[in-house]
Amino acid sequence: xxxxxxxxxxxxAPAHPAPGYASPIPVVRTHIxxxxxxxxxxxxxxxxxxxxxxxxxxxxxxxxxxxxxxxxGEDYVGMPLLAGGFxxxxxxxxxIITLGVLVISSEYGTGMMRTTLTACPRRGRVLTAKAxxxxxxxxxxxxxxxxxxxxxxxxxxxxxxxPSYAVDDAVMEDSIVDGEVVASTDQVLGATLGAxxxxxxxxxxxxxxxxxxxxxxxxxxxxxxxxxxxxxxALFLFGESVADLRDALxxxxxxxxxxxxxxxxxxxxxxxxxxxxxxxxxxVTGGTLAAAFARLNAGDA
Amino acid sequence: MIELAxxxxxxxxxxxxxxxxxxxxxxxxxxxxxxNGSGKSTTMRMILGLDHPSAGQVRIDGRRYHxxxxxxxxxxxxxxxxxxxxxxxxxxxxxxxxxxNDIPLRRIDxxxxxxxxxxVAKKRPKGFSLGMGQRLGIASALLGDPRILMFDEPVxxxxxxxxxxxxxxxxxxxxxxxxxxxxxxxxxxxxLTADHLIVIGQGRLLADTSMARFIxxxxxxxxxxxxxxxxxxxxxxxxxxxxxxxxxxxxxEIEDLPxxxxxxxxxxxxxxxxxxxxxxxxxxEAFMRLTHESVEYHARAGR
Ligand SMILES: Nc1ncnc2c1ncn2[C@@H]1O[C@H](COP(=O)(O)OP(=O)(O)OP(=O)(O)O)[C@@H](O)[C@H]1O
Ligand SMILES: [Mg+2]
Numbered sequence: 001x002x003x004x005x006x007x008x009x010x011x012x013a014p015a016h017p018a019p020g021y022a023s024p025i026p027v028v029r030t031h032i033x034x035x036x037x038x039x040x041x042x043x044x045x046x047x048x049x050x051x052x053x054x055x056x057x058x059x060x061x062x063x064x065x066x067x068x069x070x071x072x073g074e075d076y077v078g079m080p081l082l083a084g085g086f087x088x089x090x091x092x093x094x095x096i097i098t099l100g101v102l103v104i105s106s107e108y109g110t111g112m113m114r115t116t117l118t119a120c121p122r123r124g125r126v127l128t129a130k131a132x133x134x135x136x137x138x139x140x141x142x143x144x145x146x147x148x149x150x151x152x153x154x155x156x157x158x159x160x161x162x163p164s165y166a167v168d169d170a171v172m173e174d175s176i177v178d179g180e181v182v183a184s185t186d187q188v189l190g191a192t193l194g195a196x197x198x199x200x201x202x203x204x205x206x207x208x209x210x211x212x213x214x215x216x217x218x219x220x221x222x223x224x225x226x227x228x229x230x231x232x233x234a235l236f237l238f239g240e241s242v243a244d245l246r247d248a249l250x251x252x253x254x255x256x257x258x259x260x261x262x263x264x265x266x267x268x269x270x271x272x273x274x275x276x277x278x279x280x281x282x283x284v285t286g287g288t289l290a291a292a293f294a295r296l297n298a299g300d301a
Numbered sequence: 302m303i304e305l306a307x308x309x310x311x312x313x314x315x316x317x318x319x320x321x322x323x324x325x326x327x328x329x330x331x332x333x334x335x336x337n338g339s340g341k342s343t344t345m346r347m348i349l350g351l352d353h354p355s356a357g358q359v360r361i362d363g364r365r366y367h368x369x370x371x372x373x374x375x376x377x378x379x380x381x382x383x384x385x386x387x388x389x390x391x392x393x394x395x396x397x398x399x400x401x402n403d404i405p406l407r408r409i410d411x412x413x414x415x416x417x418x419x420x421v422a423k424k425r426p427k428g429f430s431l432g433m434g435q436r437l438g439i440a441s442a443l444l445g446d447p448r449i450l451m452f453d454e455p456v457x458x459x460x461x462x463x464x465x466x467x468x469x470x471x472x473x474x475x476x477x478x479x480x481x482x483x484x485x486x487x488x489x490x491x492x493l494t495a496d497h498l499i500v501i502g503q504g505r506l507l508a509d510t511s512m513a514r515f516i517x518x519x520x521x522x523x524x525x526x527x528x529x530x531x532x533x534x535x536x537x538x539x540x541x542x543x544x545x546x547x548x549x550x551x552x553x554e555i556e557d558l559p560x561x562x563x564x565x566x567x568x569x570x571x572x573x574x575x576x577x578x579x580x581x582x583x584x585x586e587a588f589m590r591l592t593h594e595s596v597e598y599h600a601r602a603g604r
Contacts, residue, residue, distance in 0.1 A: 025408070115398070119401045122367065
């Protein structure tokens with residue numbers, strides 16, 4: 001062999017110059033709808049979707065039902081009628097968070113992301129489609145768990161006898177009408193639509209964190225920290241000097257946001273309907289998603 | 302047609318691919334040859350728009366990859382690592398790809414039949430053998446019936462039957478007029494499949510040549526002869542016009558006389574022969590010579 005000098009690129013013609021293959025498949029302009037259809041197929045065809053959603057459903061409705069049954073009878077509970085749904089969904093939301101992370105991090109873990117991005121090189125479109133499909137699914141499934149949980153509370157706990165002192169209880173302000181415990185319209189909305197929206201947003205945040213970290217266990221850990229740490233930290237902050245910090249941690253804890261939607265805020269005055277905290281969560285989620293878009297577009301896949 | 306111009310990729314301080322300029326033409330199988338770590342997979346990822354080049358550019362039939370609205374109907378690729386979710390069935394894997402590019406769904410059954418996976422369409426790739434996984438990757442590449450196909454080490458880990466199958470498939474695809482670009486680190490494999498050859502080492506272009514020409518230039522044939530009395534043999538060969546070369550192991554190599562003539566000369570001169578053989582320098586050797594200086598780890602790895 002002579003010296004390994006590169007030969008000029010145009011040097012050798014193909015052995016049998018062909019006219020080129022013409023694919024019979026019509027050329028189409030794909031749009032976001034194609035990406036959404038594809039992502040819907042992806043999410044419904046892996047087992048992790050089934051078990052995360054199923055566990056969310058079972059835990060939410062199961063704990064909510066146990067709570068209601070354990071308090072049934074005519075004794076006064078001292079909490080808004082639908083509040084019991086919180087305890088189940090507090091744990092059930094972990095299923096949604098896990099699914100949110102897995103929707104994207106499992107693609108990085110398996111190498112599927114490269115296939116996805118060769119099929120749809122517009123990376124923003126891929127992330128948008130994933131976010132839309134996941135958010136709608138998470139919202140509807142959480143709603144499907146929250147509504148029967150609320151119905152169980154109504155059915156089991158409606159005939160409490162209200163003691164006279166209860167009328168002065170601030171927490172029960174909207175809950176007692178004519179000496180009976182009832183669920184106000186606001187409470188019904190909070191415990192169903194509000195809670196479902198809140199948990200779906202938290203799942204979307206998890207998806208964005210998964211896209212940023214590209215690692216399932218890491219992203220799930222971060223999300224557990226986001227959900228649990230503010231409240232846990234607050235438990236260990238004693239003393240007057242850190243009282244403000246402690247109160248802020250409790251007030252802005254994601255768990256407080258959900259609790260507030262069920263009418264049992266842990267702290268705070270103005271934010272206690274839960275909706276302002278839901279708006280805050282939406283902002284944080286939007287910001288994190290924007291960061292995920294930037295990371296996805298900038299780097300190598 | 303795939304065209305690369307000055308394509309360069311740096312990861313931190315490592316330069317994985319440096320200033321690659323070449324085109325891959327339709328109608329032939331183009332082999333992309335280079336030792337481990339020479340930048341083949343990196344180049345292919347850049348062609349697919351997965352990795353961003355540090356410099357230079359790639360054109361797929363004249364366009365950038367991300368300008369292709371339905372890329373799977375232009376170019377199909379089998380990537381190095383299994384790029385499938387192990388928990389999604391073969392059928393559903395292909396379904397989500399077809400939907401994203403609006404490919405008619407009947408193509409799914411077509412390609413599953415073509416690669417011989419129709420029987421396991423409803424199975425999850427988790428339980429697939431290496432060869433089945435590779436076939437699923439090829440089915441994904443063929444799904445959009447594209448004009449350009451790219452395979453990264455498709456025969457890795459396959460049994461002889463699987464290798465044969467892929468070889469024939471690639472030749473058939475090229476004969477249909479498609480552009481077929483296939484990487485390998487085995488020259489012997491390429492010699493059987495490729496019509497055109499692109500060799501890289503340490504991310505640089507070392508050769509861009511037709512296979513026929515590479516063989517012609519590199520497949521040196523000669524006669525090896527061994528004798529206890531090689532001085533007399535040598536003299537006889539030289540009288541007959543040959544130019545024997547002395548090898549370190551004591552044998553002689555002659556390029557300009559056929560084996561039969563060497564035997565006759567030995568008999569005429571009563572020289573005893575211990576070996577008389579026809580030799581062909583392998584293409585693998587030629588490839589190794591070509592990439593010798595560029596093999597980063599060849600001393601350390603001791604392979
Ligand atoms: N993501 C990355 N980050 C850092 N370095 C990388 C990355 N990808 C590849 N490299 C480096 O770039 C070089 C080329 O790697 P590449 O995988 O493209 O080689 P290859 O020719 O495909 O090798 P093989 O035959 O082993 O598959 C190697 O030195 C590798 O370590
Ligand atoms: Mg490689």
